[in-house]
Amino acid sequence: MTPRSYMKRARVERTACDVHVPPAADSIIGHCEYYYRPLQCEYTETVEKVTAGSVWATVKAFATSWDPWTDKGVSARLLHQRQTLIQPDCTDSDWSRHSNFMMRHIGCGHKPPAYYVSYGYFYCSNYGAKLKPTLSQAGKDWLDSARWYLQANMEDGLKQNMKGNNIQMSSAKPGNGSFKMTVPQYKLELDSDTFKSFAFKTHPLAYLDGGLADLQLPDMMKIMGGPALEEWGDWRTYEQVWDSGKVVAGKTIGDAWDAINADIADPVSTTLGRLMGAK
Numbered sequence: 001m002t003p004r005s006y007m008k009r010a011r012v013e014r015t016a017c018d019v020h021v022p023p024a025a026d027s028i029i030g031h032c033e034y035y036y037r038p039l040q041c042e043y044t045e046t047v048e049k050v051t052a053g054s055v056w057a058t059v060k061a062f063a064t065s066w067d068p069w070t071d072k073g074v075s076a077r078l079l080h081q082r083q084t085l086i087q088p089d090c091t092d093s094d095w096s097r098h099s100n101f102m103m104r105h106i107g108c109g110h111k112p113p114a115y116y117v118s119y120g121y122f123y124c125s126n127y128g129a130k131l132k133p134t135l136s137q138a139g140k141d142w143l144d145s146a147r148w149y150l151q152a153n154m155e156d157g158l159k160q161n162m163k164g165n166n167i168q169m170s171s172a173k174p175g176n177g178s179f180k181m182t183v184p185q186y187k188l189e190l191d192s193d194t195f196k197s198f199a200f201k202t203h204p205l206a207y208l209d210g211g212l213a214d215l216q217l218p219d220m221m222k223i224m225g226g227p228a229l230e231e232w233g234d235w236r237t238y239e240q241v242w243d244s245g246k247v248v249a250g251k252t253i254g255d256a257w258d259a260i261n262a263d264i265a266d267p268v269s270t271t272l273g274r275l276m277g278a279k
């Protein structure tokens with residue numbers, strides 16, 4: 001490639017607005033990098049700076065306001081391989097849903113859904129990495145399985161949004177829930193709040209298909225101590241598939257959930273621990 005032809009091509013690629021979301025490669029489904037790859041120093045520095053207590057709120061706020069295009073080095077690197085990164089089933093080491101979005105929306109004002117960076121990548125890599133060693137083997141298996149389902153569901157929703165205005169999804173295993181959502185065709189990825197609503201609706205399906213309801217309480221308490229309540233969705237979804245024989249100090253998990261909602265500032269694990277009479 002001559003410098004001249006590269007200059008010409010690069011100039012053409014400075015403007016793009018391609019709303020067609022190509023499918024991810026099967027090989028990346030189940031990996032945190034599916035959502036985002038920390039190519040940007042700004043992202044890495046933010047995650048390193050924030051303290052444990054405020055980390056989730058900080059990363060969420062950061063993901064909403066962050067403009068990845070301000071990193072000229074990374075932008076040039078991605079632009080240089082734009083044609084590769086926008087292909088369906090791309091297996092390039094720089095591909096992520098986030099980088100793929102960036103390469104399809106250049107100078108058009110669209111921003112990648114904050115979910116890709118915040119809940120998607122940050123939760124997956126940071127929270128997941130800390131949580132995993134504390135879990136039993138069954139809990140570890142659940143974490144891997146739920147992650148796979150989360151991303152497979154995301155692919156399913158994006159694919160449906162390429163075909164029409166409705167997204168409907170049922171759990172892979174019978175009885176783990178379903179949802180329907182109206183989203184104008186091609187718009188799912190373009191509105192950060194709509195995308196977040198969609199993604200959160202897929203969480204109960206993925207958590208339960210991953211086998212959450214089969215886990216024992218010590219694993220459950222550790223897992224529930226992580227995600228903020230809004231990301232769990234409607235608790236009745238979980239209660240419906242729960243083994244009714246499982247009780248927490250004479251209370252059902254549903255009672256525990258009510259107690260948590262009544263005391264929302266309290267971390268979930270602390271409340272469950274109190275219900276169980278644990279320290």
Ligand SMILES: [Zn+2]
Pocket residue numbers: 016017018104105106108109110
């Ligand atoms: Zn655009």
